[in-house]
Amino acid sequence: MAAEQPKKSMLYTRTGDKGESSLYNGERRLKTDRIFEALGAVDELNSAIGIAHHYCKKSANGLDEQLIEIQCNLQDIGSNIATPRNDASETQLRNTAFDDGHIEKLEGWIDTLDSNLPPLRNFILPSGGESSIFLHQARSICRRAERTTIPVVEANDADESVLKYLNRLSDYLFAAARYAAKFEGLEENVYKKAKSGREASIQTRAL
Amino acid sequence: MFSNAFRSTVQFRAGVCSFSTTRLLLAGRPKIYTKTGDKGTSALFTGERRPKDDVVFDALGTNDELSSSIGLAREFCLDQGDGVQGIVGQLEQIQCLLQDVGSNIATPRDSATAPRLARTEFDADGQHVEDLETWIDSMDQELPPLTSFILPSGGKAAAALHVARSVSRRTERMVVPLAHEQRVDRSVAIYLNRLSDYLFTCGRYAAMKAGRQEVVYKKPRAPRVKKTSPVPEE
Numbered sequence A: 001m002a003a004e005q006p007k008k009s010m011l012y013t014r015t016g017d018k019g020e021s022s023l024y025n026g027e028r029r030l031k032t033d034r035i036f037e038a039l040g041a042v043d044e045l046n047s048a049i050g051i052a053h054h055y056c057k058k059s060a061n062g063l064d065e066q067l068i069e070i071q072c073n074l075q076d077i078g079s080n081i082a083t084p085r086n087d088a089s090e091t092q093l094r095n096t097a098f099d100d101g102h103i104e105k106l107e108g109w110i111d112t113l114d115s116n117l118p119p120l121r122n123f124i125l126p127s128g129g130e131s132s133i134f135l136h137q138a139r140s141i142c143r144r145a146e147r148t149t150i151p152v153v154e155a156n157d158a159d160e161s162v163l164k165y166l167n168r169l170s171d172y173l174f175a176a177a178r179y180a181a182k183f184e185g186l187e188e189n190v191y192k193k194a195k196s197g198r199e200a201s202i203q204t205r206a207l
Numbered sequence B: 001m002f003s004n005a006f007r008s009t010v011q012f013r014a015g016v017c018s019f020s021t022t023r024l025l026l027a028g029r030p031k032i033y034t035k036t037g038d039k040g041t042s043a044l045f046t047g048e049r050r051p052k053d054d055v056v057f058d059a060l061g062t063n064d065e066l067s068s069s070i071g072l073a074r075e076f077c078l079d080q081g082d083g084v085q086g087i088v089g090q091l092e093q094i095q096c097l098l099q100d101v102g103s104n105i106a107t108p109r110d111s112a113t114a115p116r117l118a119r120t121e122f123d124a125d126g127q128h129v130e131d132l133e134t135w136i137d138s139m140d141q142e143l144p145p146l147t148s149f150i151l152p153s154g155g156k157a158a159a160a161l162h163v164a165r166s167v168s169r170r171t172e173r174m175v176v177p178l179a180h181e182q183r184v185d186r187s188v189a190i191y192l193n194r195l196s197d198y199l200f201t202c203g204r205y206a207a208m209k210a211g212r213q214e215v216v217y218k219k220p221r222a223p224r225v226k227k228t229s230p231v232p233e234e
Helices: A034-059 A064-081 A090-095 A101-115 A130-154 A160-183 A198-205 B003-015 B055-080 B085-105 B114-119 B127-140 B156-180 B186-209
Strands: A020-022 A028-030 B041-043 B049-051
Touching: A028 A034, A034 A064, A034 A130, A034 A160, A064 A160, A101 A160, A130 A160, A130 B055, B049 B055, B055 B085, B055 B156, B055 B186, B085 B186, B127 B186, B156 B186
Parallel strands: none
Antiparallel strands: A020 A028, B041 B049
C-alpha cells in the first residue's frame, strides 16, 4: 500500500446522507418513497440474477446470455421507474420508454425452455443444484420487485410494460430453474405433506 | 398416501395461478404464463382476487423467498456433507411445511369456507414447532456457549443459513400483523419465530462441523477525524 493518501473517490457523493435521493428528472424524494422501494427491489433482483448467471455459466447450460440480456433490461426498467411518467420532459420519457417487445421475447424463451421440460406433476421445492436454486431465489425476489412496482405504476410513475415484464420474468425464472436442474441431471425435490412427531425425532438422533 | 396432497394441489392450480413457489401443469401442457396477473392482481385460495401489493401477497412472497433461501442453504449443506446430513433432511421437511404455511396465508381465516379452513390448518397441535425445538436442543448440546455476538460467517453453508434466518425474520414480520387480525393462524407466526432460532443454531452448528471459526463482533475503531475548518450546520 502506498503511504500517500489515495485520491478521493467519486463514488460517495454524500448528497444522500440526509435520507433523500434524486430521480432522473432531477426531483429529490425521500429514500423511503415507493419509487426507491421499487428501484431497490429491481436492483436486488439484478444482483440475484448476477449470481445465477455465475453458476449457469459454470454449468454451461446456455442460459447465461439470456440472463445478461435480462440484466440489461432491468437496468432499463430502473430508468423507467426513476423517471416519473407524468412529470418528465419528452426527451427523458423517450430515452426511458420500455418496449413491449421484450415481453414477447421472454415468452419465446419460456416456450422453448418449457418444451424441453417434463410436465409438472406436483409442487416442486427450490432445489436442483446451485444454478437452479439461485434462479429460484431470483424468481422469488422478482415477485417482490413486481409487488413494489405496482403502486408506482398505479400512480402513473412507471410504464405498465414494466409490470408485465416483471410478471413474465418470474415465469421465465421458474422455467429456467427447472431447465437448469434438468440440464445437470439433478433431481428437483417435490412437496410432501410433512410428518411430525416421532419420525422427526428419530431423524434428529441421527444428526 | 399422496392422493390428498395431490388433490389439494390440483385445486390450487385452479384457484391460485401465481402465488406460490410452484405451479402444477396438468395434461395438455397449459402455458406457464397465464398473463392473468399482468394487471397487477392475483387470486387467493378462496378464489378472491386482490392487488398483488396486498399484505397477503407480501407475506406469501416473503415466505417464498424464505423457501428459496433455505433451498440454497440446503444445497451448501449437501456440499459440506460431513456432520450436517441431518440438517439437509430437516431443511427439506421445512420447505414442505413452508408450502403449507403458504396455503394457510393464502386462505384468509376470516373469510374462507370451513372445509377450506380445515384443509389448510397449520400445526394445530404444535407438533411442528416442537420438532424445531427438539432439533435446536439437540444441536445446542454440542455447541460451545455463546459468549459474544457472532457475525454471519463460518463457511458457505453457515453463511447461507444465516441469510435464511434473516429472511425468516422478515417473513415473520409480514405475518405477525395478519395473525393479529386473525387472517392467518397464530401457529404460523409461532412456527416462523421458532424457525429463525432453528436456522441460527444450524448456522452455528454448520460452522462448527466445517471446523470454521465464526467471526465475532468487535467494536470497529473509528479513525480520529482531523479537525479542519468547521463546516456550518445547515
